[in-house]
Amino acid sequence: xxxxxxxxxxxxxxxALDAFMxxxxxxxxxxxxxxxxHGGLARAAEEAGDPPGDCxxxxxxxxxxxxxxxxxxxxxxxxxxxxxxxxxxHAHLDAHHCVEVALLRGPAREVRPFAEALIAERxxxxxxxxxxxxxxxxxxxxxxxxxxxxx
Numbered sequence: 812x813x814x815x816x817x818x819x820x821x822x823x824x825x826x827a828l829d830a831f832m833x834x835x836x837x838x839x840x841x842x843x844x845x846x847x848x849h850g851g852l853a854r855a856a857e858e859a860g861d862p863p864g865d866c867x868x869x870x871x872x873x874x875x876x877x878x879x880x881x882x883x884x885x886x887x888x889x890x891x892x893x894x895x896x897x898x899x900x901h902a903h904l905d906a907h908h909c910v911e912v913a914l915l916r917g918p919a920r921e922v923r924p925f926a927e928a929l930i931a932e933r934x935x936x937x938x939x940x941x942x943x944x945x946x947x948x949x950x951x952x953x954x955x956x957x958x959x960x961x962x
Contacts, residue, residue: 828844864918864944865919865944866915866943868915869913869914870912870929870941871910871913871938872910873911874908874932874935875907875908878934879934885929892925894917895921895925896913897914897915897916908936913926922942926942
C-alpha cells in the first residue's frame with residue numbers, strides 16, 4: 812500500500828532537491844524524497860539508540876600493520892564473529908599502512924559492537940561504519956542448497 816503525501820517547499824529547498832536529483836540521477840522528486848526520508852529515519856533511529864533489527868553494514872578502517880600483534884587481533888575478532896562477516900577487502904596503502912573494508916550482515920545489536928571493536932583496536936588509525944536496515948531482512952538466501960562442511 813502506498814500513500815500520497817503533499818509537501819510544500821520554498822524555492823531554495825526545491826532547487827536544492829532538483830540539484831540533488833540531477834547529481835544522483837533520480838527520475839522524479841518522489842523517488843528522491845522517498846530515499847531522503849528513508850535515510851533520515853534510519854539515522855534518527857540510530858541516533859536515538861534504536862537501531863534497526865537486521866542490517867547490512869560496511870566497516871572500513873586504516874591501520875599500521877607494524878603495530879604489534881594487530882593483524883592477529885583483527886583476524887581473531889573477525890573469526891569470533893564469522894556469522895556476520897560476509898566479505899573483506901584488504902589493500903596495502905604503503906610500506907606500513909593497510910586499509911580493510913568488511914561487509915557485514917545480521918542483527919544491528921551484534922553488527923555495531925563488532926564493527927566498533929575493529930575500529931577501536933590499538934593501531935587502527937581511522938575507521939568508519941555505515942550501517943543501514945537490510946531490505947527484506949539480513950538472512951542469507953536459501954536456494955535449496957545444503958552446505959557441505961569444509962575439510
